[in-house]
Amino acid sequence: MLDATLKTQLKAYLDKVVQPIEIVASLDDSAKSVELRELLQEIELLSERITLVESGGDAERKPSFSINRAGSDVGVRFAGIPMGHEFTSLVLALLQVGGHPVKLDEAVIEQIRNLDGDYAFETYISLSCQNCPEVVQALNVMSIINPRIRSVTIDGGVFPAEVEERQIMAVPTIYLNGAVFGQGRSGVEEILAKLDSNAGARQAEQLSKKDVFDVLIVGGGPAGAAAAIYAARKGIRTGVLAERFGGQVLDTLAIENFVSVKETDGPHFAAALEQHVKSYEVDIMNMQRAAKLVPGKLIEITTAGGAVLKAKSVVLATGARWREINVPGEKEYRNHGVAYCPHCDGPLFKGKRVAVIGGGNSGVEAAIDLAGLVSHVTLIEFGAELRADAVLQRKLHSLRNVTVITSAQTTEIHGDGKKVSGLSYKERNTDALKQVELEGVFVQIGLVPNSEWLKGTLALSRHGEIEVDARGQTSIPGVFAAGDVTTVPYKQIVIAVGEGAKAALSAFDHLIRSDDEELVAEPAENLALTA
Incomplete structure (x- = not known):
């Protein structure tokens, strides 16, 4: 899985590991398990301080693996194959579990150590999400500092049934002790502020x-x-x-x-x-x-x-x-079908029907990106014509699974109480109301200061x-x-x-x-x- 250049770079990082690491893999006969086994075997060969153990145990998710500090209760867990944007999270987890110093202020480290309680975090991510690694790395480092904090990173693309059951339509989505804790990008300080109720008053002082x-x-x-x-x-x-x-x-x-x-x-x-x-x-x-x-x-x-x-x-x-369209249903279904980052949340809509609101560069780029993932994209533009650069428009019109609707005003986003099911728009030339059945709406209409x-x-x-x-x-x-x-x-x-x-x-x-x-x-x- 790793090319020669990447192996050389990774080996140089793993030379910084100072304490023995045990990687415990929970695998089955699936293709993803075969792929994960290959990755972990390659990692094991890059450091004499890393040992790979395959467990046939009762892990909740397969394929998955934990990275543990030998002889201690320090460790983190990944469910899936942490490549793409999450490869850095994997490397940092190996280093930090292996004793490499954590780069946080001592006051923050002490605050994490002093958290009272048991915290089990589950973070759902997609490998194309650029916002997810910060959350993953934050929770991993917190679990390494305080063993009463446990963290597992779950690739929604590998566990689609779980994503569907929990109605996860935006990443990153964080669960704490079985309940939704937060969505979107957040770092150590932000997570700490939510866990430590007295932190805000102390910081203000x-x-x-x-x-x-x-x-x-x-x-x-x-x-x-x-x-x-x-x-x-x-x-x-x-x-x-x-x-x-x-x-x-x-x-x-x-x-x-x-x-x-x-x-x-x-x-x-x-x-x-x-x-x-x-x-x-x-x-x-x-x-x-x-x-x-x-x-x-x-x-x-x-x-x-x-x-x-x-x-x-x-x-x-x-x-x-990001500017909102301010129509009924937008706020109600935000992160439940209404999204603003196609790169982050697009993979969660694989094979589904979506709409993109906005015909500028960002909207057309979003439609082009999503067209490679979803079954169909409907692009809705308020004006009489698209405003994107000509090169982007040519690419958009070459895609067979994209419909472009101009002179249209989105009037409402519909849902079943849990997730988006469609939207309504008004034809500005005729005032006729139309409805489109779909599962996702990506809003791309510019910025508000x-x-x-x-x-x-x-x-x-x-x-x-x-x-x-x-x-x-x-x-x-x-x-x-x-x-x-x-x-x-x-x-x-x-x-x-x-x-x-x-x-x-x-x-x-x-x-x-x-x-x-x-x-x-x-x-x-x-x-x-x-x-």
Whole structure:
């Protein structure tokens, strides 16, 4: 299963294993079991510290396997074959069970160790889901730190009957002790916050004690990361308050237009952003949502958890999120047939009928991708014609299992109380109502800025975007903004990065022109440097 190059790379990683590992495989006569056996045998041969044992026991799922630290109760379990996006999760599990240090803050590790209770997690994933590995790796590392936490990763493509029985129509879906715990991307800190009910209050108290920031950046996407780097390079006290570091780019599959990077994906790009920011003295406060901005000589940002942070200047880079169609049934069936990420959730609709709402590039790309998995795709566009690039339209129209409907307004999503069963749309030319029977609806109609918390505080456009001038200045002195949340046209990563850098330089300029000589830590002779 592993080519020579991958084996060489994996062997180099496994040389870091310091404690004996036992892989216990539960297999049967299926083709998937044969495939898994081959993978595990290849892994065993790459390290003298790894032993493979085939168990004919009563494992709940076959094929599956556990990775155990010999002579202890430390281990994790995979049901299926963790390749694709989950191969990294497999490698990390081998290293961490084998004694390689866990890369978490000591305070977080201690919080995991001190969790009181027994936690059995089941995480349903698809191998094409770029959001799933973060959840899998988070739960695996938590189970390695605290043996009272048990984690099994389940590939929905290998266990379709189980997926159908539990009505799982979005990944990742996490069960805890038999009940749904959460859906969508989440990391260690977010999971901990849900398990440790007192964590939020403790964090708010700690955040409120922080010293005044010279520049506080709200948002951890490309714009926020660029602003943090440019501010920190000036030698001033810089903080980043982020609901999730990486922002919406974490949900992007392919990135092929960021200058100097020929091809990457969202999670890898976000990880590189975070690594770059952490190479400077930046105080990153992750998993914190801003709830209120109070102008003044010292600007205050209040978090949803009640913390109050103070700063001499602020850069708002809260980005945008997928726009909803706001019709009956959308919220009721979200993650039960209504989805927003075709790359993540598409495999769960294999052989089924789906619709894509939206005829722009994202909608047409989604329809093309889904056409290779599902039985039929109906693409519904509000306008009289598709808005996607011509090359994408040509590819779309070449597919036999795709129907394109234009001048159509989606009016309702139907379901049976558990999952989607169809949708209704109105022909805009005739006002006739039509209905399509299907099992899934993928909404791809653009973005909405994350600016609701700022209404009534600073100037917003009629679309909710923060109004900025050429320097990124908002209507409040000392408050700047950058990225997809602003009125700057063309919502692109490369543009957001540039705007973030510009906003940080503008904030720095604001500081040095202030009357308070102590605002800036940088020596006067360096103030002329802007790069």
